[in-house]
Amino acid sequence: GAGVSQTPSNKVTEKGKYVELRCDPISGHTALYWYRQSLGQGPEFLIYFQGTGAADDSGLPNDRFFAVRPEGSVSTLKIQRTERGDSAVYLCASSLTGPGVTDTQYFGPGTRLTVL
Amino acid sequence: QKEVEQNSGPLSVPEGAIASLNCTYSDRGSQSFFWYRQYSGKSPELIMSIYSNGDKEDGRFTAQLNKASQYVSLLIRDSQPSDSATYLCAGSGGSNYKLTFGKGTLLTVNP
Numbered sequence: 001g002a003g004v005s006q007t008p009s010n011k012v013t014e015k016g017k018y019v020e021l022r023c024d025p026i027s028g029h030t031a032l033y034w035y036r037q038s039l040g041q042g043p044e045f046l047i048y049f050q051g052t053g054a055a056d057d058s059g060l061p062n063d064r065f066f067a068v069r070p071e072g073s074v075s076t077l078k079i080q081r082t083e084r085g086d087s088a089v090y091l092c093a094s095s096l097t098g099p100g101v102t103d104t105q106y107f108g109p110g111t112r113l114t115v116l
Numbered sequence: 117q118k119e120v121e122q123n124s125g126p127l128s129v130p131e132g133a134i135a136s137l138n139c140t141y142s143d144r145g146s147q148s149f150f151w152y153r154q155y156s157g158k159s160p161e162l163i164m165s166i167y168s169n170g171d172k173e174d175g176r177f178t179a180q181l182n183k184a185s186q187y188v189s190l191l192i193r194d195s196q197p198s199d200s201a202t203y204l205c206a207g208s209g210g211s212n213y214k215l216t217f218g219k220g221t222l223l224t225v226n227p
Contacts, residue, residue: 041219042120042217042218043204045214101167101208
């Protein structure tokens with residue numbers, strides 16, 4: 001079956017602009033996660049959705065970042081007033097059930113965001 | 117702050133050798149551990165998961181977990197040039213969903 005998909009694959013924007021990044025999880029997966037990966041670092045947790053609700057948004061760096069998952073499937077990560085420091089690869093992952101010892105997250109190809 | 121530590125490498129091994137990748141973690145509440153492989157410019161791909169103390173084998177890969185020592189390792193037998201990648205160790209912490217990743221170890225397998 002299809003894996004996690006993310007669009008766009010690359011996004012270049014100017015400082016101060018608004019961007020939206022989209023994630024389409026594996027069909028049937030109820031849990032969805034966003035991570036951010038900077039060069040030379042491992043991915044860092046941003047937010048976790050269980051169904052339509054954000055169960056844990058503790059990793060969002062500030063209030064310029066917001067994410068939604070209105071129908072419990074596709075999610076959009078929204079970044080307002082982008083800054084150069086927001087440049088990174090934004091990774092989406094999904095898992096079948098959510099919290100559980102054996103629950104496994106599968107990652108999408110990522111969106112590389114560059115803020116000029 | 118909960119941390120996962122890995123040697124950044126690079127680790128270089130000849131083709132056919134055993135590659136040994138190591139990881140330590142600070143959160144004693146962690147129950148699940150994962151090894152992801154990441155090729156340059158690509159997303160992390162799950163290689164192994166391990167939840168119980170001891171060894172878990174899958175083909176050429178063996179994951180080892182020692183909760184008392186807070187240590188996770190990945191052994192790759194008969195290493196191939198196609199194994200050359202960054203290997204990321206991740207723990208789920210007490211949350212069982214919020215993965216904390218190490219910085220990754222760059223492995224190079226030389227033909």
